[in-house]
Amino acid sequence: MTRLSRRAQNRIERENRFLDAALKVFSRTGYTAANMDDIATEAGLSKPTLYQYFGSKSDLFTAMMLRARGAMMIQFDTGDAEGMVPVLHQFAWNYAHTVLSPAFLSLARLIIGEVQRFPEIGRAYQAAGPDRLLQGIMDYLTAQRAAGRLAFDDPELAAEDLWGLILSAPRTRALHNPQATATDADLKRYIDNGLRVFLRAYSTQPARDLAQLESLLKPEPQAKPDTAAQATSETGTT
Amino acid sequence: MTRLSRRAQNRIERENRFLDAALKVFSRTGYTAANMDDIATEAGLSKPTLYQYFGSKSDLFTAMMLRARGAMMIQFDTGDAEGMVPVLHQFAWNYAHTVLSPAFLSLARLIIGEVQRFPEIGRAYQAAGPDRLLQGIMDYLTAQRAAGRLAFDDPELAAEDLWGLILSAPRTRALHNPQATATDADLKRYIDNGLRVFLRAYSTQPARDLAQLESLLKPEPQAKPDTAAQATSETGTT
C-alpha cells in the first residue's frame, strides 16, 4: 500500500503542478496564445508528460477550469459577525476582497474571453460561482424577511440587488483595467453606499438599521488584511 | 474631383469592409486565434491588400476597436419621455436593449478577454462607453436633485447604483453565457425591480413616484421593437 499510495500521491502532485502552471499561463495570455511548452516548463516537467496527464490542450484547459471552480466557490461567509447589519457588512468586505483580487479577476477575464470557445465553462462557472453565492444570499435574506427585518417579494432580485449595489461598478471597472487595483478606500466607498441603499430600500426599520450601519462605519477603512486571495494565488497580472 | 473622390470613397469603403470583417472574426475567436486570411476572405479582398490598409494584425485590431467605440458610445438617451419616472423608465429600456444585444456583448467579451494584451483598449472603452454614459446619468440625476425630486450626496454613486440595479445581474449572466439571450420578459423583471428599488432609496417622494411607475408598468412587455442592435449588427454568436 505504501508504494502505491506514494505513486498515487506523486501523480496527484504532478497533476497539480500542471494545473497550477496552466492557470498561470492561460490567465496571462488566453487560451490560444498560451503554449504547451511554456506550461510544461512552468511546471518543471516535460511536454510528453503533460500530454500523458491531459490528452490535449483543450482537455488541460477544461481540467484547469474545473479545479479553479473550487477556488471560486465563494460562500456567503460572514465570519463571526452577529446581527443583520454587521453580517451584511462583513459579507460585503469578504466578497469584495475576494472578487476583486487580481487572481480572481484574471480568471474571470479568461472565462469571459474564451466563453465562445468553451461555452460549458462559462455555464459551469456561473453555476458554481455567482449562482451558488446567490443562493447563499437568498437564503440569508429570506431568513431575515421571516424574522421581519427585511421586506421583499422576490428573493433572487433582492440578492442580486445586494451584490449589484456593492460590486457592480468596481468589478466592471476592474475587468476593463488590469493595472488599476481598487484600494480599500475605494471599496469602502462602494460598500458603505451599497449597504445604505440596500437598507433604505429593503429594511423594515431603515432608520434603526442605517444608524447601526453608521456606527459600524465610524472606525477606519476596516483593516481587513487579506481575507481575499483565497483563490489560487499566483494568478496575478504579471 | 470625381475621380479622386471616387478613389477616396473606394478606399473608405474597402477600409470599412476590412473593419467589419475584423470585428466579425475577432469577436468570434479572439485576437490570437483570428487569422488574417480569414479576415481578408471575409472582407472579399486579398491578404496583401489588407496589409496595405493596416500594417499589422495588432494595428488592424486597434483600428477596429477604435471604430467600434463609436457604436458603443451610448448616450443617456430617453427619446421623447417626459417626467422623471418615464424618463428613467425609457432610459432603462434603451440601455438594456443596447448593452444586452449580441453584438455588444461579443465586443465586451473581446475587450475583457484581450485587455491584458491591449490595456489601452480597455481604458479607451471604459472612457468612451461606461464613463461617458455615467456622466450623462449623473447630469440628469443632479438636475432632478436640484428640482427637489431626488436626494443623494454623491451623484456618481447614485448613477452607478441606477445602472447596477438595472443591468448588473443580466449582463454578468450574459457575459458568461453567449447562448442565452435575455428575453424582453427577463429584462422587464430586472428593469421594473431596479427602478423600484432606485426610487425607494433615492426619491424624495417615493410613494408618488412608485405609484407613477406602477401605472407605467401595467401595459405589456413594452413593445420596444429594436432600439437596440444599433451597434454593428451581425456580430452575433455564430
Added chain:
Amino acid sequence: MTRLSRRAQNRIERENRFLDAALKVFSRTGYTAANMDDIATEAGLSKPTLYQYFGSKSDLFTAMMLRARGAMMIQFDTGDAEGMVPVLHQFAWNYAHTVLSPAFLSLARLIIGEVQRFPEIGRAYQAAGPDRLLQGIMDYLTAQRAAGRLAFDDPELAAEDLWGLILSAPRTRALHNPQATATDADLKRYIDNGLRVFLRAYSTQPARDLAQLESLLKPEPQAKPDTAAQATSETGTT
C-alpha cells in the same frame, strides 16, 4: 523634333534615374533582397513605370550591370607622365584609387556574389574590366620590351604580375571588409613595394630604374585627391 527629342530625353533621364537607384539598392543588399518598391521609391517614380522601362527584376539588374560596365572600363591611363618609371607609378596610383573606391568595391562584391545566378554578367565584367585593362598594360609593356627597357617572354603574365603585385593584397582585404577603407598611406606601401619588385624582376636596367623610382617616391603620399570615384558615386557602404 523639339517635342519628340524632349520626350526622348525625358525617357533617357528617367531610365537613368532607375538605373542609378537600382545600382544603389542592389549594391546595398544584393539581388534577391533588393525590392522593386525600394528601387522605384529611390528613383522617385512609381513601380509600374519601372516595369514599363525594364520588364522584370532580372532585366533591370542586367541593364544596370550593363551600364555599370562603362564606369568600370578602366584604361591604362597614365596622365601626362613621361618615361617608363613615372608612367608605371602614375598608372599604379590611378588604378589603385579607382579599384579600391567604395563604389567600385561594392559593385565587385555584387558581381561576385551573384555570378552563379547571372554568369554572363561575370563574364561581361571580366571582359570589359580586367581583360581590357590587361590588354592596355600588355601593349605598354610590350612597347617597353621593344624599346629594350623590359625583358619577359609572356606579356600577359608580365601584365598580370604588375597588377597582382600592386593590388592583389589590398583588394582581397577590402573585399572581405567593407568597413576598412585603405588609406593613401596603405596604398603607398603596396604601390612602392609592387613597383620595386616588378622592376627588380623585369627591368633590363634594374639599378637605374630602381634609383629613378626611389627619387620619385621621396615626396609625400602623392596627393592624388580623388581620381577614384569615377564609378557612379553614391554606391557606398551606407
Added chain:
Amino acid sequence: MTRLSRRAQNRIERENRFLDAALKVFSRTGYTAANMDDIATEAGLSKPTLYQYFGSKSDLFTAMMLRARGAMMIQFDTGDAEGMVPVLHQFAWNYAHTVLSPAFLSLARLIIGEVQRFPEIGRAYQAAGPDRLLQGIMDYLTAQRAAGRLAFDDPELAAEDLWGLILSAPRTRALHNPQATATDADLKRYIDNGLRVFLRAYSTQPARDLAQLESLLKPEPQAKPDTAAQATSETGTT
C-alpha cells in the same frame, strides 16, 4: 553511457547534416534566396527540427560559416619537400589546388557577396584564412632570410607578393567565372611564372635558385591528384 553518448552523437550527426545542407544551399543561391525548406529537405529532416538546432536563418548561416572556417584554415603546408625551392614549389601547388577548388571558390563568393549583411563573417574569414596563411609564409620566408637565402625588408609584403604572384590572376578570374575551372596546365603556367619572378626579385642567389627551379619544372604537370577539395566537397557549381 551508451545511451547518452548515442544521443549526443546523433545530435552531432544531425547538426552536421544541417550544416552540410546549409553550405550547399547557401553557396548555390546566396543568403536571401536560400530557403529553410530547401535546407531541411536537403538535410533529409524537417524544418522545425532545423529550427530546434539553429534558432533562425541567420544563426544557421553564421554557424555554417563558423564551421566552414575550419576547412579554410590553410596551413603553410609543404609536405615532405626539402630545400627552399622545392618547398616553395610544393606550397604553390598545394595552395593553388585548395584555393581554386570549386567548393572553396563558392564559399569565397558567398562570403564576399554577403559581407555587407554579415560583416563579422568577412573579418573572421580574413583572420582565419588569408591572415593565418600569410603568417605561415612570413615565418618561413623570415627563416630563409636568416639563413641568407632571401633578402627583403618587410616580411609581410614579401609573403603577400609570393601569393599575389601565384594566385592573384587565376583566382580573380575564377571568382568571376564559375563555369571555367582552371586546369592543371593553367596552374602550371601561373605557378612557374610566379615562382620565377619571386626568386628573381627576392633570392640572394637568383641564378642558382632559378636553375634549381627549372630542373624541378621539367617533369610533366605535377600529377598532384587532389590535395585540394579538402573543403567540404559537393559544394560545386550546380
Added chain:
DNA sequence: TATGAATGAGCATTCATTCAT
C-alpha cells in the same frame, strides 16, 4: 504615359502533437 491599388505565391517561424528511447 504614369500610377494607385490589387494579388498569387512564397517564406521564416511557431505550435500542438507524437514517437523512440
Added chain:
DNA sequence: CATGAATGAATGCTCATTCAT
C-alpha cells in the same frame, strides 16, 4: 513512467508582377 527529438500544418507578413484608371 518520463523525456529528448521530431514533424505536419498553420500563420503573419512580403514581394514581383499586373490592372484599371
